[in-house]
Ligand SMILES: Nc1ncnc2c1ncn2[C@@H]1O[C@H](COP(=O)(O)OP(=O)(O)OP(=O)(O)O)[C@@H](O)[C@H]1O
């Protein structure tokens with residue numbers, strides 16, 4: 001193993017790791033927005049919205065994320081959507097993970113006993129009030145862990161933007177392999193950095209989950 | 216007493232789930248301060264009738280009136296929501312499984328709705344919570360979370376939560392059925408206290424002894440109809456209808472097992 005080489009290139013990998021983190025953060029934010037909208041649609045009292053929500057989830061979950069990304073980035077210009085690689089990455093991955101988060105959020109909401117909503121409603125609270133003050137605070141606690149699973153998948157999924165030339169960890173590893181012919185060292189370096197990011201995120205989520213426990 | 220204008224008035228209530236007729240033309244009038252018990256076998260429609268009163272399970276046909284307001288008015292969605300939220304503030308409901316809000320303390324459980332719906336200040340809400348919790352004997356648990364309370368304590372807090380809205384009527388759906396036998400009495404005592412204060416109540420219960428001791432009137436329901444109704448002495452001691460007799464006999468046998 002060429003440790004010297006690894007020591008020489010790792011600053012570039014650190015820079016790439018920052019891009020991976022940026023991608024992850026922005027994707028998480030977009031994913032949470034899409035997930036909330038998706039869950040709201042799926043739980044709506046309007047059939048049309050429910051249908052749209054269901055279609056979103058099944059289309060996204062029924063096709064490879066890589067194809068979705070390629071359609072957006074390579075196919076987009078054909079229908080007038082011109083995006084730089086990084087934006088395409090965030091939007092593609094965010095819309096993708098949003099479908100999974102839709103199911104996570106919806107699952108947590110419907111897991112709250114319907115007696116909770118009924119109790120709130122019988123006190124005279126409106127639909128919105130009972131949702132905001134009674135159902136959502138409980139559902140939010142329930143969804144932290146499964147959203148953590150989604151975020152874990154999303155971080156690993158950022159590697160998918162390498163083929164559209166976003167200079168993140170996987171792309172950087174591939175580029176250095178091209179010049180050094182040392183795939184073992186380069187992928188190892190990228191892998192270790194992914195692991196650090198995922199480990200820290202995981203701890204953060206476990207911390208949140210513990211803090212949000214109902215006493 | 217009997218010719219008094221009814222306070223709560225259920226007129227020709229019908230309810231079906233698809234082909235299943237759960238309530239078949241039931242009428243029930245409750246005067247102010249009256250306490251009515253509804254008894255009957257499982258699946259006879261007791262909960263459905265009770266939950267129709269605050270329109271939690273809307274009727275297929277029939278009307279429910281509280282004083283001079285029709286509760287189950289047919290209105291466009293938005294107007295209906297406004298109307299029903301207003302009406303429900305007058306109708307307290309207590310559930311078999313308490314349905315306390317687990318993420319809120321006892322205090323917050325009691326003050327949430329009054330603060331939100333009646334705009335009470337923190338001080339006013341605090342005073343209200345203390346008053347209601349005092350009444351149900353739970354003032355020393357005001358800072359607890361529901362998970363640390365026994366079933367009987369939870370139910371008493373749930374009653375305080377309902378009372379905090381100052382309802383005109385209280386509905387109880389088997390309030391003690393989920394409790395261990397030794398915890399039933401503490402909840403019954405609270406309900407008796409309400410009875411002494413002349414709270415109007417409709418109580419679905421499997422506890423004949425309790426029903427007999429607090430109620431003014433008993434309805435025996437079976438398969439979606441009121442088979443027999445009358446004063447507790449009559450229904451429990453000397454029922455006319457064979458179905459009532461059978462039910463009570465079976466029930467007694469079970470209770471003595
Ligand atoms: N949402 C529903 N959909 C279909 N059928 C229902 C629904 N809710 C209740 N039922 C049926 O209506 C009938 C009456 O139910 P209800 O809960 O009112 O009975 P109950 O007298 O309260 O019984 P229990 O003593 O077991 O609580 C039952 O046959 C029940 O299966």
Ligand SMILES: [Mg+2]
Pocket residue numbers: 261262263388389
């Ligand atoms: Mg019932």
